[in-house]
Amino acid sequence: MRTDDLIAGLAAELKPVRTSAPTWLLGLAFLSGVVAASGLMLGWLGLRPDLRLAMGAAPFWMKAAYSLSLALFAFALVERAGRPGARLAPLMCLVFLAVAVIALIGVLQTLRAPAALRWPMFLGGSYAVCPGFIVALSIPILITVLFGLRLMAPTRLVLSGALAGLLAGAAGASVYGLHCTESSALFVAFWYTLGISLTAALGALCGRYALRW
Amino acid sequence: MLASLAGDAKAYRLLLGAVRDGLRLYFRRRLGADLAADEEDLVQETLIAMHTRRQTYDPNYPLTAWVHAIARYKLIDLYRRRRSRQTVPLDAAGPLFADDETGATLARIDLDRMLASLAPSTRRLIERTKLEGRSSAEAGADEGLTETAAKVRAHRGLHALSDRFAKRGDHADG
Numbered sequence: 001m002r003t004d005d006l007i008a009g010l011a012a013e014l015k016p017v018r019t020s021a022p023t024w025l026l027g028l029a030f031l032s033g034v035v036a037a038s039g040l041m042l043g044w045l046g047l048r049p050d051l052r053l054a055m056g057a058a059p060f061w062m063k064a065a066y067s068l069s070l071a072l073f074a075f076a077l078v079e080r081a082g083r084p085g086a087r088l089a090p091l092m093c094l095v096f097l098a099v100a101v102i103a104l105i106g107v108l109q110t111l112r113a114p115a116a117l118r119w120p121m122f123l124g125g126s127y128a129v130c131p132g133f134i135v136a137l138s139i140p141i142l143i144t145v146l147f148g149l150r151l152m153a154p155t156r157l158v159l160s161g162a163l164a165g166l167l168a169g170a171a172g173a174s175v176y177g178l179h180c181t182e183s184s185a186l187f188v189a190f191w192y193t194l195g196i197s198l199t200a201a202l203g204a205l206c207g208r209y210a211l212r213w
Numbered sequence: 214m215l216a217s218l219a220g221d222a223k224a225y226r227l228l229l230g231a232v233r234d235g236l237r238l239y240f241r242r243r244l245g246a247d248l249a250a251d252e253e254d255l256v257q258e259t260l261i262a263m264h265t266r267r268q269t270y271d272p273n274y275p276l277t278a279w280v281h282a283i284a285r286y287k288l289i290d291l292y293r294r295r296r297s298r299q300t301v302p303l304d305a306a307g308p309l310f311a312d313d314e315t316g317a318t319l320a321r322i323d324l325d326r327m328l329a330s331l332a333p334s335t336r337r338l339i340e341r342t343k344l345e346g347r348s349s350a351e352a353g354a355d356e357g358l359t360e361t362a363a364k365v366r367a368h369r370g371l372h373a374l375s376d377r378f379a380k381r382g383d384h385a386d387g
Contacts, residue, residue: 001349001364006257007229009361010264016220017268083269084286085278153266155286212290212376213266 022152023079029148030075030167033141037175041137045179059183066102066188067173070095070196074167078145081160082152088159095166099193106186121184127191130180134195135202138165138172142203146210154211161207162200169199214276218267229260232280236260239284251291259287261365294375327374335370338363343371 054060073094080086110118124130145164154160173192182188216224236256244252262283270279328336334356341352342363353363 001257001360003233003253003257003260004230006260006361006364007226007233009359009364010229010260011222011226013359013361014217014220014222014225017218019218019268019270019272021268080271083271083274083279084266084282085280086271086274153262153269153283153286155282 022082025151026079026082026145026148027075029144030141030171033144033168034171034175036140036144037137037172040140041175041179045133045176047178048181050181051178054181057183059185060177062102062105062185063177063180063182063188063192064174066098067170067177067192067196069098070170071167071174073098074163074170077163078149078160078167079152081156081163082149082154084153084155088163099189102185102189102193106184106189109184110186122186122190124182124184124187124191126180126182127187130176130182130187130191131195131198133179134169134173134176134192135198136172137175138168138195138199139202141171142168142199142206146203146206150211150213153213154207157207157211158204159207160211162204164207165200165203166196168203169196172196172199214270215272218270218272229263232263233260235280236284239281240288243288248291248295255284255287255291258368259284261368262287265365327377330377331370331373335366338367339370342367 048054073091077088077091077095080088080091110121113121142165145168146161149160149164173196176192176195182191214228217228233256236259237252240252240255241249244255259280263280266283270276328339331339338349338352338356338358341347341355342349348360349364349367350360352367353360356363358366
């Protein structure tokens with residue numbers, strides 16, 4: 001078939017489309033993953049028993065603000081990764097800024113504490129399981145986000161996969177925050193970020209194969 | 214492009230014509246002599262990709278950046294497919310298998326089995342256009358499809374096959 005005929009044929013079957021449609025589908029895919037992750041958290045780990053009390057105090061909101069802002073930036077990044085030629089760098093800066101801010105708060109908070117408390121503030125009571133739980137809760141979200149991204153047109157597969165993992169990890173960490181009772185910023189800055197980073201790495205590995213189109 | 218997204222076929226045709234010229238130049242510069250024959254296929258693949266994913270164009274960005282990124286993706290895709298298929302130089306391998314007819318028979322069986330994994334209408338389209346040498350228009354008419362729809366479907370079917378085939382090749386290589 002000659003290219004001219006192909007062009008004529010493609011033009012003949014042209015239907016109007018909305019450029020916002022893929023964003024809504026991606027959002028829908030993402031939310032269904034979050035619902036699955038929340039169900040997993042409720043059935044497997046359970047809410048923290050003092051949730052009502054904790055919601056009146058700052059540490060709970062510090063954790064939520066960190067993971068939710070990362071999820072917000074990551075969603076915008078994934079949405080752009082699905083659109084060929086879109087620029088990612090400005091949003092990437094916001095992600096690194098969020099990590100830098102929580103790390104700074106964590107370090108300052110820890111330095112102001114008595115020396116004997118510093119090490120326990122870093123390790124908390126759950127450092128050994130926290131990153132693993134975050135990755136586990138993120139996996140359903142990673143799967144649905146990759147599906148949503150496949151409906152778009154990612155052209156850099158490993159990077160797009162890593163961003164999908166970042167989104168899944170940040171959302172998974174937000175869900176995990178409803179179970180986790182840690183309250184030090186340094187703990188969040190290190191162990192939450194580790195869990196999110198592992199999910200991003202997993203996404204990069206999957207993206208190479210799962211995102212081909 | 215904005216008119217095309219809204220469904221203006223005339224504007225779309227002009228746009229695709231202009232993009233085709235740009236794509237030919239783009240691929241000609243980047244394909245070596247051994248892959249030059251793939252130039253027109255790549256142009257068509259890129260145009261089809263643009264068409265089927267046109268909702269991913271963001272009007273806030275330049276159109277050229279969008280087309281360029283898709284063309285680059287298709288080019289890398291081609292390199293990847295060629296690398297996974299042509300690890301053995303055919304000139305060197307030819308004489309070894311020249312007298313061995315089981316190879317051809319096995320290939321025929323493999324081909325049948327691979328085609329059988331596709332949807333029936335896609336399989337018939339590929340058999341008629343690629344194996345029996347009929348035109349996309351004829352094969353499409355038998356399935357009740359327009360020529361373009363037939364072309365797009367056969368293309369997708371081949372793409373799906375080459376993905377599966379490439380994966381098996383990877384396993385065989387180690």
